[in-house]
Every structure is written in C-alpha cells, then in structure tokens.
Amino acid sequence: MFDEDGTLDPLLKFLLYAVITLAVGKMLWEWLAEDVGQRITGDLWGLIADQLPVLLLLVRILSFLFGANTYADADDMFVAPSGDAIEADVLTFKMKQLSSMSATGFEQACTDLLARDGFRRPRRVGGAGDLGVDITARDDEDRLLIVLCKQYQSPVGSGHLQEFNGTARPHHGADLPIMIALNGFTQPAIDFAQHHQLILMGRPELKRWAHGEYLYDVLGIQSTAQ
Template identity: 80%
Template sequence: MLTFKMKQLAGMSATGFEQACADLLARDGFRSTRRVGGAGDLGVDVTARDDDGRLLILQCKQYQNPVGSGHVQKFNGTARLHHGADLPVMIGLNGFTQPAVDFAQYHQLILMGRPELKKWAHGQHLYDVLGIENSTQ
C-alpha cells in the first residue's frame, strides 16, 4: 500500500506534492485521477472521480505557514463555478489560518490540514479521514 511520511511530503517539489496527492487518490480507488496543476490551472492541482461519479478537485498548498483566507477565497471562486467540483478539497501541509477556516466552513469547502493529511498519507482512505459518505465503502 502506498504511504508517505510527512517529512517526505514536505521535502517534495510543488509538482511532486501534487503528484503524491494524485497517487494517494488512485490508491484509494478514485478514477480518472489527473494532476493538472501548473501556471494557469485556475486553482486546480488534481482532479478525480469517486465511484458515485462525484468530481473531486484538490488544491494542494505546501506552504511553510498556514494557508490564508485569500487563497481559500480564490479556490472557492473556481472550484465549483469554473470546474464543477462536487467535492472541493484544499490541502494545507501546515494548516490554515482561522479566517480561512471560517470562510471555508461558510462556503462548504473541505479543508485538510496537517493532522488529516498525515492520516491520509499513512494509509487511511480519504473519505474516512474527512468523514465523507461513500456508497461503495
């Protein structure tokens, strides 16, 4: 089973971190998993579909500091409206500021901080970590 240590994730390039997240989705059985990050990606680093056909959009932030509200607001503006995400998930290697958390809760964005990322990277299914219902589990 594919797993990563937090130190490995922290030491990767931005592209490597995105690819690691895509690989973890594939490990969890998601389909059509694609890393699309890069300049002009409009806030999407990885896309995948679950067994229910729901579109998962990941935005992966590997910052040294917690992710601020501005980044979460930008993601909110593109994840559903532009990309049609059913499940918009933003990953923050070092967590999120309180204003970012408050904004995400209000707009029903899924934030995945360090504790959740660690569980996922160490082998737990993404939906178990995030408490998301999945008909096939």
C-alpha cells in the same frame, strides 16, 4: 525520541552510529593487536565466537535504522511499507518526505494517494493558469473532486480559500472541492471554508491519509447512495 512519523530522532541515530563505530573499531583493534600467528591458527574464529552476541545486536540495530523505516519513491519519495494496520502493498508517505518534495512532487504524491484509494482517473493538472485546480478525480458515485494543494511552510490564509471558492464549483463544476495544506490553515480560512462548504485537509488529516487511511474516512465524507 521519535519524530512525527514514528521514526528515530536524528540525534539518537547519530549517537547509535557513534556507538556502533566505536564497538566495531574496538573489535578490530583487539584483533589486529593479537599475534599474527595466533590469528592464523584459530584465534580469529575464537574472537568472532566471543563477539557473536555483539555482532547480532549490531545487525538488529542496523536493520532497524535502515530496514523497515527506509522509504523510496519514483517521483520524490513514496513507499509501501508493511505494518500491523496497513497492508504491505499500500502506498504511504512520511510527513518529512512530503515536506521535502517539490511543489510538483507534492501534487503528484496526492494524486498517487487518490489512485491508491480507488478514485477514478486521478490526474495532476496543476500549473500556470490552472485556475485553482491541481488534481481532478472521480469517486465511485461519479462525483468530481477538484483538489488544490498548498505545500506552504505557514498556514494557508483566507485569501487562497476565496480564490478557490471562486473557481472550484463555478468554473470546474466540483462536487467536492478539497484544499490540502501541508501546514494547515488560519482560523479565518477555516471559518470561510465552513461558510462556503469547502473541504479542508490540514496537517493532522494529511498525516492520517499519507499513512494509509482512506480519504473519505479521514475527511468524514459520507456516501450519497441510498
């Protein structure tokens, strides 16, 4: 019924639209079929009064479909919705929004999430010749995050991890080398990352981060402060 982000399934949305259209059409037909003189003398208001519960229900359905679940953003699509567990001004993304972004938009979304979490000087630096880095940032202990974003439709393989391992620490001086993959990693890639202490954010972790959780809580990264 609901998708990965908790929104209504598109087919059910379509069915609701159809029901709403039929209900509104029936009301209009009944109204237009009445004698014109009767409509002018007051039957219009009587019809509205009779159909008020239906109208209120339609308003609530439309509010659900187009209100709290509507997202928009400045680059591709970001949002700051209200919720019980997340403050109203917290930046969040839906997974389907992240999937539909351009590669640059996906990198920028991750940069914005780092800024949301209070990381210092988050910058998107990805591009041709980036040598395995899309985003840089520092945490409150001045540790350097080197982040590589992969928006692939399939899991990221170990070859990409090997390249990342060859530049993240030796070339960029990363304290925390993090690779983000929209659709996760292959098992050989996971094994390689564990052996070389690379930090991976797969789809489940990305979803939690995008939906409002703090990056280090999602990744299980502890403070080094004594």
